Amino acid sequence: MPLRLADLPRRRYGSPGNAACPGCPETMGLRYVKMALGDNVVLVIPAGCSSVIQGIRPKSGINFPILNIVFASAASAASGMSSAFEMLGQDVKVVVWAGDGGTADIGFQALSGAAERNDDIIYICVDNEAYMNTGIQRSGLTPYGAWTTTTWTGKTEPKKPLPFIVLAHNVPYVATATVGYPQDFIEKLRKAATIRGFKYIHLHAPCPVGWRFDPSLTAKIAQLAVQTGAFILFEYENGRFRLSPYSGMYRDPKRRVPLEEYLKLQGRFQTVLKDPQKLEMLRAEIDEMWRWALLLEKGMASPELKK
Amino acid sequence: MVLKALTANHAVAEAAKLARVKVVSAYPITPQTTIVEKLAEMIEKGEMEAKMVRVESEHSALAATLGAAAAGARAFTATSSHGLLYMHEVLWWTSGARVPVVMAVVTRAIGPPWNIHVEHSDVMDQRDTGWIIGVAQENQEAFDLTLQAFRISEDPRVYLPMIVSLDAFILSHTVAPVDVPSQQEVDAWLPSRRQPYVISPETNVVMGNIADDADYYMMRYSINAAMEAAKKVVEEVDEEYGKAFGRRYGGLVECYNCDDADYIMVLMGSWAGDAKKASDLLREKGYRVGVMRVRFVRPWPREVVQEKLSNRKGVIVFDRSISFGSAGQLFTDVAASLYGSTSIRGVVAGLGGVDVRPEDFMNEVTDFVSHVEEFGRVYEPLRWHLPPKYAKSLAEEVSA
Ligand SMILES: Cc1ncc(C[n+]2csc(CCOP(=O)(O)OP(=O)(O)O)c2C)c(N)n1
Numbered sequence A: 001m002p003l004r005l006a007d008l009p010r011r012r013y014g015s016p017g018n019a020a021c022p023g024c025p026e027t028m029g030l031r032y033v034k035m036a037l038g039d040n041v042v043l044v045i046p047a048g049c050s051s052v053i054q055g056i057r058p059k060s061g062i063n064f065p066i067l068n069i070v071f072a073s074a075a076s077a078a079s080g081m082s083s084a085f086e087m088l089g090q091d092v093k094v095v096v097w098a099g100d101g102g103t104a105d106i107g108f109q110a111l112s113g114a115a116e117r118n119d120d121i122i123y124i125c126v127d128n129e130a131y132m133n134t135g136i137q138r139s140g141l142t143p144y145g146a147w148t149t150t151t152w153t154g155k156t157e158p159k160k161p162l163p164f165i166v167l168a169h170n171v172p173y174v175a176t177a178t179v180g181y182p183q184d185f186i187e188k189l190r191k192a193a194t195i196r197g198f199k200y201i202h203l204h205a206p207c208p209v210g211w212r213f214d215p216s217l218t219a220k221i222a223q224l225a226v227q228t229g230a231f232i233l234f235e236y237e238n239g240r241f242r243l244s245p246y247s248g249m250y251r252d253p254k255r256r257v258p259l260e261e262y263l264k265l266q267g268r269f270q271t272v273l274k275d276p277q278k279l280e281m282l283r284a285e286i287d288e289m290w291r292w293a294l295l296l297e298k299g300m301a302s303p304e305l306k307k
Numbered sequence B: 001m002v003l004k005a006l007t008a009n010h011a012v013a014e015a016a017k018l019a020r021v022k023v024v025s026a027y028p029i030t031p032q033t034t035i036v037e038k039l040a041e042m043i044e045k046g047e048m049e050a051k052m053v054r055v056e057s058e059h060s061a062l063a064a065t066l067g068a069a070a071a072g073a074r075a076f077t078a079t080s081s082h083g084l085l086y087m088h089e090v091l092w093w094t095s096g097a098r099v100p101v102v103m104a105v106v107t108r109a110i111g112p113p114w115n116i117h118v119e120h121s122d123v124m125d126q127r128d129t130g131w132i133i134g135v136a137q138e139n140q141e142a143f144d145l146t147l148q149a150f151r152i153s154e155d156p157r158v159y160l161p162m163i164v165s166l167d168a169f170i171l172s173h174t175v176a177p178v179d180v181p182s183q184q185e186v187d188a189w190l191p192s193r194r195q196p197y198v199i200s201p202e203t204n205v206v207m208g209n210i211a212d213d214a215d216y217y218m219m220r221y222s223i224n225a226a227m228e229a230a231k232k233v234v235e236e237v238d239e240e241y242g243k244a245f246g247r248r249y250g251g252l253v254e255c256y257n258c259d260d261a262d263y264i265m266v267l268m269g270s271w272a273g274d275a276k277k278a279s280d281l282l283r284e285k286g287y288r289v290g291v292m293r294v295r296f297v298r299p300w301p302r303e304v305v306q307e308k309l310s311n312r313k314g315v316i317v318f319d320r321s322i323s324f325g326s327a328g329q330l331f332t333d334v335a336a337s338l339y340g341s342t343s344i345r346g347v348v349a350g351l352g353g354v355d356v357r358p359e360d361f362m363n364e365v366t367d368f369v370s371h372v373e374e375f376g377r378v379y380e381p382l383r384w385h386l387p388p389k390y391a392k393s394l395a396e397e398v399s400a
């Protein structure tokens, strides 16, 4: 049954005056997490913008119980918590909320370990495509060509296909989502909460500060990422891969909104827009993601791997 | 109680089981490995009611242990050497979070070059992290200290994590008789878990978000205050453990042949047995020599050290580790506590597992005694007790 906005809780889960920048995708995402999962949740947050967004103790700007933890080991800390709750006979959802750096780079080993062990946690990677908390440095998930403070002329490598890498661990549930389509994200979270074992949700999170766009445009840019095909929404559940409805219609590149519409709103892609060769490289990165997605959709990935 | 023939590693695993640890997370490294293996075996056989998180690294091992403990479960981990260094960041996070956790550290040398033998550099590298650090001399003590660690760490006056340190191979892989109490006896002695807070939907606690600088400062202050309070707790626990199980160790330090001693050797770990032997032999030769075995590196037993060492003719500290460019770490702490009130010498010996026998201790002590007698006050922070083959070639070089 499709999710109706009217059915969602109306409580405010982020307090006014938390430390996020205007238009922050992470506070949007956190709100949706709580709307989706309710109160029976504990968050594990490694270093990143969300450690700061909470604000200064003894208060907290977001309404969750939280274990803040070192940058590299959020997945492991969550595995420990989830094991403890199991031993104590408590049914609590342990959710990691980690940035792209905390997931794809420094926390990758812990992520891979928890996925391989199929630990009973929900891991959300909030992907704003750079290390924002330390001032917009490139990460393994920064796309090709994007400006950051450590790639002044644009990143020279493509984005790591992280959701596919996690999928290759053959965990029960992998999904991508975006702050641009909250219902889709909420539905995926709710589904994840019903599954035992390792669940991974990759949340695309356009950041006005790091991507250089007007803070009023976060949701629009997030939607454009999907409409231009730059970010693909999908679900992988028990070995079955499915494009989500918002992305399904963009299988055919001709139906996609031109990529430039997405890029031109962002300061970080200005050199890409001026250089046709760089633009081609970025397109190639996106095409590669689509190639993977369509292969998986056709069941070309070995289904016998399925647990 | 039952006498069992156990390696110290198996004794530690047995103690973790008897403490009713609920979550174990650890990663293999020699010489710690047989602790994880034993725990995994006990859990899989259903002898121990716990979950094992078989992590991919030590950084994760301590993070998982901390996560479990923060959620309210008694949790345990163990490591050595490179594994401990790899964890270092999480050690700070755990003590800062004030989450009681117990970890066994099987002390081992640090590469390069690779060396798996006993040395204290790994555990000494953690002195500043806010963990209580207790050091065993024998298998029985490794067992007893592990049980005591839960009591100390979970005491509301303390609420700090604790390391139980035991020496590579000499203890970890050597079988000795260990008196193992029954589950009922342990249950009667060890209270159920206490901790300052639990993170759960029910409590809605947030741990670790940003603090105002002054608040941060005061949290550091309170960790130190808890360390100071732990001194008393250690003594109490030693006494209560003695009442329940018949073994006392003397609390923060153990003194051997100290009462009338002119000279005292200070050291920690398994080689204290050889030092005690040396003290006996030296007494036969007319030297009044005692041994102070440091059982707790943190909190540093400053008061006892002052009380027991100040009015001696000399103190000789043996370190199985070194802070490069300074001296042995025990020496530094002892010297700071004595502030020049007696002659003192620091000897670095036994690095990388180089054997140090009672004769070596005797030679060092007699050399020190003759120095003190010849020169009066001696302050010598770093003397190298070289391995025999190098000591010999150095002697030849000097005489040539
Ligand atoms: C071990 C360690 N190295 C570096 C840092 C500094 N640091 C804190 S947050 C951060 C970047 C976070 O980036 P990401 O995970 O993408 O989260 P975001 O801030 O973008 O939400 C870095 C490098 C740290 N806290 N710990």
Ligand code: SF4
Pocket: A019, A020, A021, A022, A023, A024, A025, A026, A027, A049, A053, A128, A132, A133, A207, A208, A209, A210
């Ligand atoms: S830098 Fe971006 S992700 Fe970080 S708080 Fe600001 S808007 Fe949010």
Ligand SMILES: [Mg+2]
Pocket: A099, A100, A101, A126, A127, A128, A129, A130, A131, A132
């Ligand atoms: Mg980021």
